[in-house]
Amino acid sequence: MIRFIHTADLHLDSPFKGMTEMPADRLAELRESTFAAYENVIQYAETSLPDFILIAGDIYDGEDRSLRAQMRFVKGLERLKQAGIPVFISHGNHDHLAGKWTRFELPDNVTVFGPFVETVELKIREHLVRIHGFSYPERHVRKPMIEHYPIIQREQGTLDIGMLHGSLMGEETHAVYAPFTKEALVGKGYHYWALGHIHKRQTILSEPPVVYPGNIQGRHRNEQGVKGIYEVELEETHAAFKFVPTSVLVFDEIEVDCSKLTHANEWLAVCLELVSDRIEQIGACILSVHNVNISEEAVQMFASSTSREWLEILRESAEKDVWFAELTFENTSESVQLPDSPLVRSVKEQMVHWELNEWKHVLKDVYQHARSAPYLSPINQGMKEDLIEEAGKLISNELSK
Incomplete structure (x- = not known):
């Protein structure tokens, strides 16, 4: 049996847009939360001492990663080195290899997959472990990279793990990158698939295990619930999972x-x-x-x-x-319709008095677009009233953030 940690989608230094009304101390805590969650990952690993850690993409929140985020990430890796824990990284669409950043030298316990699918081997007690993966060479990887993963014949004493940052075909809750099917994953013969990209914790298949651990810290109200990592115990014929919470908010x-x-x-x-x-x-x-x-x-x-x-x-x-x-x-x-705030009332009152040429000016990008224009009705009173109400709702929603 081997034991490892599977994590993904750290999104370090996420800006947490739309939360500017929070008091300064709470907003600072929120903006520090991805780092605090990462610290929880490192502390747990230092205590549990897994055989290795898999990070399946999106370490950073954007391709222009901050110097602070890189430094904090590398310091965590150095602590894992001191604990004797190897780390395997497969970069995703947010932290792709072409991104702009000051490259810190990574400690020698870290293996980063390159832009083509490759296989790394390590010996863990009586097992030979083969880890297969790649890193996004650029932000948009639309092609199904799964076809480049080698098919294996299972061998006694050998465990194969695939790392893949991508989307199940037909799943559109996130942007679709490196799409795959369940059948394609099963066809490779691996013992475990360590996925990233989807921020909701879920098991796509149980045999073999095909798993999204979700992100380590929620970043907005569409990422609800406790977030964390999986600690996995893997044998040739069995896998057991332990969810470890890491989110601080x-x-x-x-x-x-x-x-x-x-x-x-x-x-x-x-x-x-x-x-x-x-x-x-x-x-x-x-x-x-x-x-x-x-x-x-x-x-x-x-x-x-x-x-x-x-x-x-x-x-x-x-x-x-x-x-x-x-x-x-x-x-x-x-x-239930509640009364408008003074600001909303003021905006709506101005819109009510717009002339036709003012409406045309505001809506010109929509009406002049080659694809949308043929399907739009001429501007009429009913449309104006609907747009005024929608504008009021949008402003109210922004004010309540």
């Missing part, structure tokens, strides 16, 4: 049942009780709050203030370990 959501609420203090008490329970379960978090089953009395209550004001009183009343990113109001199939 968790993006999550709560639903507030408003069917029996009529007063603001009742609503606030329910919210804070749910928040307290969630903090106890997952620790420090950034929450989206969805108000559902809104009674007629609650509709009248919420209509007395803007969504911005409701969000502000929630933020002012909250515990230190939580920040509220979003507030929505839904009554079964339709959204």
Whole structure:
């Protein structure tokens, strides 16, 4: 049996756009969170002493990686060297080989795969381990690189692992890079596939194991839940997984049942009780709050203030370990309309008085586009009203971030 850590999508030094309203100390903590999560990975490895670590792409958040991010990453690798732990890196679309950065010399316990699929061998006790992988030579790798991985015949005492930063064909939650099919992975004969690129933790297949560990720290409200790494125990006929949490801030959501609420203090008490329970379960978090089953009395209550004001009183009343990113109001199939803020009202009032030539100027890029223009109706009053409402919603959403 061998034991290794499978991680991917570190996205060190992520800028966390859209969170600028957080207090300075909380925003600093958020922007440090990818580094803190990486520190948790290193500390866990120093304690558990795996046979090796696989990093399946996107170490950094962008191709123009910061000097600070590179330095912090290399310091972690040096600690792994001191612990006697080899590290294998397969660069992905965010940290591809053509990116601009000051290249720190990596310690000699680190192997970085090149732009073509290659195989690295190492001996671990009675096992010969062969690791197959490649690094993105540039940001966009659209072709199915899986065809370049060698097919193996399983041999007694030999374990084959594939590293691949890419997408399952048909999966479009992320940009599609280096696409593959389950059948193609199985056809290579490997004992384990260490995937990267998709930020949601998931097992695509159990035999052989085809695994996305997800990213190590959520970065926005679409990356919800506790994030972490997998510690894998692998034998020729069996694999066991242990999920190890690494995230220091968790993006999550709560639903507030408003069917029996009529007063603001009742609503606030329910919210804070749910928040307290969630903090106890997952620790420090950034929450989206969805108000559902809104009674007629609650509709009248919420209509007395803007969504911005409701969000502000929630933020002012909250515990230190939580920040509220979003507030929505839904009554079964339709959204509850709250009054507009002064800014939104001002913008909408200006748009109402636009002349036709002003609308044409604003929409000219859409109407002059060769592909979209044939499918668009002439500008009419109904379209204007819809666009004004949508503009108001967009501004309200941005203000609530």
